[in-house]
Structures are given as C-alpha cells and as structure tokens.
Amino acid sequence: MSFGKSLQSAIDYMESHLLEKINYENVAKEVHMSCYNFHRIFSLMAGITANEYIRNRKLSLAGQELQLTDSKIIDVAFKYGYETPESFAKAFSRFHGVSPKLAKRKGTQLCLFNPLAIKIILEGVTLRIIELKKQANKDLLQRCEHLIMKLFLKFLIILSLNLEILVCIEMG
Structure with a gap:
C-alpha cells in the first residue's frame, strides 16, 4: 500500500x-x-x-x-x-x-x-543533499541520496535518517 x-x-x-x-x-x-x-x-x-x-x-x-x-x-x-x-x-x-x-x-x-x-501532487521537485553532518564515504552518500529521493517521491516526506542529513527541496 x-x-x-x-x-x-x-x-x-x-x-x-x-x-x-x-x-x-x-x-x-x-x-x-x-x-x-x-x-x-x-x-x-x-x-x-x-x-x-x-x-x-x-x-x-x-x-x-x-x-x-x-x-x-x-x-x-x-x-x-x-x-x-x-x-x-x-x-x-x-x-x-x-x-x-x-x-x-x-x-x-x-x-x-x-x-x-x-x-x-508532485510537480517539478528536485531533491539534493546539501550537507552531511557525520562523516560518510562517497558510496554511502550516494546510496543515501538515492534512498532519500526514492522515499520522497514515493511517500512525499522527508525522513530524518540516523546520518543527520540536511535536505534541501527545490521546486522547479
């Protein structure tokens, strides 16, 4: 569901x-x-x-x-x-x-x-990670970015992950 x-x-x-x-x-x-x-x-x-x-x-x-x-x-x-x-x-x-x-x-x-x-209703939304507060390797950062984009588009919420990622939403 x-x-x-x-x-x-x-x-x-x-x-x-x-x-x-x-x-x-x-x-x-x-x-x-x-x-x-x-x-x-x-x-x-x-x-x-x-x-x-x-x-x-x-x-x-x-x-x-x-x-x-x-x-x-x-x-x-x-x-x-x-x-x-x-x-x-x-x-x-x-x-x-x-x-x-x-x-x-x-x-x-x-x-x-x-x-x-x-x-x-979702129109022209771009999601990007602008700051990572805890240290993470590049691969982890890419997986987090992909996961956040997937969750946002599917559920239309911003999750506060344990990595404390600051998320910026740009409406296009």
Missing part, C-alpha cells in the same frame, strides 16, 4: 470509529505502522496530531448534532466519548468558543472541522 493510501486509510478508519474510544495507537495498528512513525508522519502531513484530529472531528460533529437535532447535551456528550457533561462542556467551549447550551440556539456560529482527504 502506498504512503498516501495508508494515510487516507488511517483517516477513513478514524472517521468510521469516531463514536468509539479511539486514539492514534489504535489507528497506527490498523494501518500497520509503528505508533512512533504514524504519529510523526500524520502530524507532519496534517499539521495536527491524530488525537487532535479525532477530538476536533468529534467536537465538530457534536456541535452539528446539537444544532440540528433535539438531542440533550448529556446524551451528545456520552455519544462522543466524554465521561462527564462538564468535561464535554469545557472541551466544546474551547473548540467552538460557545457553551453547548448556547450552541443549541438557532443562529449560533460553530467551528466546522471537516474530514481530511489526502491528495498528493
């Missing part, structure tokens, strides 16, 4: 399990990645952690449900995994800027956090 497909699969898994107790470790296992790598890569690509993504999606859906249905606040809190109405109200207020009670009023504006979609 390609890297883009793995991340989209992770997002799809999170979306389909939002009403369950879920965290990034569950998602990492689902997409067969180590927790460490999944956490780093998801954070790099999405700009937020997977746990923040899950929390934001739950709070966004909870806000929509409070506005569009006659559901009670306590029921919505439990539905989206909060153990107490107070903890839900605190998280809800931080995310939306209004209390759940105010959110039920018509005309109240809430924050909307839509599902992410991974789309990778």
